[in-house]
Amino acid sequence: MKKFTLSATVAVSLAFFAGTASAQVTDALVVDGTAISTSAPASDWLDIDQVLSGWSFRTVETRALQTDDFDNPGMIFVDQAIDDWNTADGTEGKSCASCHTNGPEEFAGLRAELPRWDEEQGMLMNMEDYINLSRVEHMGAEPWKWAKPRMNAMVALLSLQSRGMEINVAIDGPVADTWEQGREIYYTRVGQLDMSCANCHEDNYGNMIRADHLSQGQINGFPTYRLKNAKLNSTQGRFSGCMKNIRAEPFAVGSEEFRALELYVASRGNGLSVESPSVRN
């Protein structure tokens, strides 16, 4: 049941966008011949029945861009990451390839589980954490900043290795408290517009917000190439953008709050497939 809780000035739809190209689809996404499902039954702790990939909410032309690895503009950045993968950096004179001799393919399956608790590290780890862990400890190199092009490209390269795999993020055990924290953030109204993530992405997905077709806010496709800024965008970079859009002071990228939120939001997509790098508006 969708409740109409957005303030009227924000939620008004422009009449001429009703129907036609803004309808949400349920087609399968076929990438270079391989079918990837874009919907799945929602986890039982969710108030919605079905989880839907953001892909299904975009226009025909935007969806088409993701069906071909040449047409997908995000793949240019994956190419750049492959160059970085093969380039030595840091005091040890090593590149990623020096140790990961079987290539980025070694990371198949990782993206589908992130963020996840790492016993050895004793913390909740994201792809960015793993990348910087190796850079600093194994390569003797400077850590890369999160949500910046080089890091986003490498996260995309490693996430691509799990494309098509089912998102399966753990929400219990050592991460249970963090997950609860993330859930609370998701449902807390903030900012001048006094809105929570849920107001748009749970209560109003499928509706238009001005000229935008609201999705469920799933992150199975991140890092995503956005047509809007013609580059890869990270999850927490997007969280930050969303918070600014509702005129709230965003949490810092890499902060405890965004880590908790990312864990929670990732788990809402359990059952969907990894689509990284996806193409969105």
Added chain:
Amino acid sequence: MQFTRRDTLVMGAGAAVATFMPLQVFADATEDVSAEFAMGEAITDGGVELTAPEIAENGNTVPISVNAPGAIAVLILATGNPSPKVIGFNFGPRAGGQTASTRCRLAGTQDVVALAKMADGSVKRASATVKVTIGGCGG
């Protein structure tokens, strides 16, 4: 649904912002560029196919394609952009067809025009209206 006066104003302003362009200025520029391309020939409709989305999800990256059998050159114009020329193609002897696709930037809702110069010098035209949307929450 009941609209308050404020809602109606917001809707109207939003729609106006999305569609208002100083059309006369841009129309002149388009005319000049078209005349330059046509080199004195009359421009007639038909004979060239222009494919563009009805609604562009983002004006930054709008896929367009043109197909003009028999053409030696094609010029694509965005009549509502500050500068109308988008791209010009010249087809060589190894072209498999007089067809090309690209991605362009559109500053707002406008007509995109394709002009095709045929081997006999005649110039054909096709036009497509593309609605360019402004994002949802300003994001």
Added chain:
Amino acid sequence: MADNVKPRVRVPRSAAAGEAFEIKTLISHKMESGQRKDSDGNPIPRSIINHFSCDFNGENVIQAALEGAISTNPYIQFEASIEESGTFTFTWQDDDGSEYTDSKDITVG
């Protein structure tokens, strides 16, 4: 030379003589249109890929004159048709004078 400018092309490995086939090209380039202003209000000068050309065994397939309205990371798709095996060469020219190239072999069969 602009940073990080990398071409990519997709050409089939073989084609039938005389039959049209698709070629896709992309080059990573910011395409600064000249329309934007910086935070002080000063116009940011144009800096784009302004020309693209594809040749096969010395004969031209297509040439394109690009303007600032072409999106970041210019994408151009077109058709070619060949009678013998050989090499496609692709050339992009930058406002700053640089030239970027790529090439792909193809067999007729």
